[in-house]
Amino acid sequence: MAPSRIAVVTGASSGIGAATARRLAEAGYRVVLTARREDRIEALAKEINDAGHQATAYPLDVTDRAAVDEFATAFSTVSVLVNNAGGALGADPVATGDPADWRTMYETNVIGTLNLTQALLPKLEASGDGTVVVVSSTAGHATYEGGAGYVAAKHGAHVLAETLRLEIVGKPVRVIEVAPGMVKTDEFALTRFGGDEEKAAKVYQGVAEPLTADDVADTIAWTVTRPSHVNIDLLVVRPRAQASNTKVHRDL
Known part of the structure; x- marks a missing residue:
C-alpha cells in the first residue's frame, strides 16, 4: 500500500469499530x-x-501473531491504529467462571492489542505523527460483580496503554485510551450472553438513552483529530443515566 494517512481499525465488522471506520474516513x-x-x-x-x-x-484475527505480522508488511507507514477488537463473554462470579472464556477475553482484548501495537508501532513512528488508540472500557477502571473476567481483561488493556505512553514518550506517537461505559450495540450483550436475547435486553432495561456506537466513534475521532501536540491520555464516556459501573438510573 502506498504511504498516506492510513488508519487501521480492528474489530471493524460491527458496532464501535464499524462506526469509527466511517468517522475516520469522513x-x-x-x-x-x-x-x-x-x-x-x-x-x-x-x-x-x-x-x-x-x-x-483486510480479514484478520488479531490473536494470530503470524497473520498480524504479515498484515503489517503491507504498510510503510501508518498514521492511526485503533485497537477496538475485544468483547465480553459470560457474567459468572469468580467461583464458577469458565476459564476458557477468561482466556478468550484476555487473548482478544489484551494480546490482540499487543500484537497490533507491536507490529505497527515502527510504522506509526515512521509516519512522524502516529496515534495509537486503545478502546478499553469503564470496566478497565472499576469492577462489578459477575464481571471479573472482562474487568481483568480491560484492566490489562488500560495498563498496556498507560505503560506504552511512558515507554515511548519523546517519540512522534500519541497513546490515547477511550473508555466507554454502557453502549448499546447490536452484538455486544448478545455475544456476552451466548445469544440469549432476554438476558441481553436486561442489560439496557429501563435506560432510555445508553450510548450508541456512533457516540463512541465521535469521541474516538475527536481525540484522533486533535492537534499533534495534544494527547488525550484517557477519556471516559458514559451515558447521562450511568454514574458508575454499578449505579445506573432506570425508568422501570
Missing part, C-alpha cells in the same frame, strides 16, 4: 478495516468507498 483518513468476518468488512469498505471516501478490507 475525517480524511484512508481506513483499513480488519476483522474475522470478511463479508462484513467488505460490505463496509464498499459503503465507505461509494460515499466518496477510501477504505480497504
Whole structure:
C-alpha cells in the first residue's frame, strides 16, 4: 500500500469499530478495516468507498501473531491504529467462571492489542505523527460483580496503554485510551450472553438513552483529530443515566 494517512481499525465488522471506520474516513483518513468476518468488512469498505471516501478490507484475527505480522508488511507507514477488537463473554462470579472464556477475553482484548501495537508501532513512528488508540472500557477502571473476567481483561488493556505512553514518550506517537461505559450495540450483550436475547435486553432495561456506537466513534475521532501536540491520555464516556459501573438510573 502506498504511504498516506492510513488508519487501521480492528474489530471493524460491527458496532464501535464499524462506526469509527466511517468517522475516520469522513475525517480524511484512508481506513483499513480488519476483522474475522470478511463479508462484513467488505460490505463496509464498499459503503465507505461509494460515499466518496477510501477504505480497504483486510480479514484478520488479531490473536494470530503470524497473520498480524504479515498484515503489517503491507504498510510503510501508518498514521492511526485503533485497537477496538475485544468483547465480553459470560457474567459468572469468580467461583464458577469458565476459564476458557477468561482466556478468550484476555487473548482478544489484551494480546490482540499487543500484537497490533507491536507490529505497527515502527510504522506509526515512521509516519512522524502516529496515534495509537486503545478502546478499553469503564470496566478497565472499576469492577462489578459477575464481571471479573472482562474487568481483568480491560484492566490489562488500560495498563498496556498507560505503560506504552511512558515507554515511548519523546517519540512522534500519541497513546490515547477511550473508555466507554454502557453502549448499546447490536452484538455486544448478545455475544456476552451466548445469544440469549432476554438476558441481553436486561442489560439496557429501563435506560432510555445508553450510548450508541456512533457516540463512541465521535469521541474516538475527536481525540484522533486533535492537534499533534495534544494527547488525550484517557477519556471516559458514559451515558447521562450511568454514574458508575454499578449505579445506573432506570425508568422501570
